[in-house]
Amino acid sequence: MEGKKKYLAEERYYGEKVIAPQNPYGLPRKEIEWYPKIDYEKCDPSKCDYFCVDYCHMKVYKQVGNKVVVDDPYNCNVPSQSCAPRCPTGAIIFPSKEELKRQLRELRRKYGYATTVP
Numbered sequence: 001m002e003g004k005k006k007y008l009a010e011e012r013y014y015g016e017k018v019i020a021p022q023n024p025y026g027l028p029r030k031e032i033e034w035y036p037k038i039d040y041e042k043c044d045p046s047k048c049d050y051f052c053v054d055y056c057h058m059k060v061y062k063q064v065g066n067k068v069v070v071d072d073p074y075n076c077n078v079p080s081q082s083c084a085p086r087c088p089t090g091a092i093i094f095p096s097k098e099e100l101k102r103q104l105r106e107l108r109r110k111y112g113y114a115t116t117v118p
Contacts, residue, residue: 019058027107034094035076038092043089051086051088079100
């Protein structure tokens with residue numbers, strides 16, 4: 001476990017909040033349901049010392065008391081999920097890539113980006 005903590009420490013980010021693009025793929029970010037959720041059955045900050053809170057440049061996560069919450073979900077960078085594999089307990093969950101594709105197709109139709117091929 002000691003090697004894991006050192007690896008996690010090297011990736012912590014203490015800089016300013018980075019703002020994610022607010023129109024990824026030319027679509028309004030607030031309409032794309034792409035953000036992490038926390039599985040509280042698995043989340044154990046004693047194993048990672050709130051790594052996700054420090055790792056995320058977008059400052060999506062926040063420590064509230066002794067737990068992690070998704071504080072700014074729509075600042076998550078679509079389709080990034082780089083934090084999920086770094087969670088030592090596997091507590092960070094994202095929608096599937098298929099779900100993201102379905103949402104993007106729907107929004108493209110809604111905003112007239114859909115094209116028909118003969």
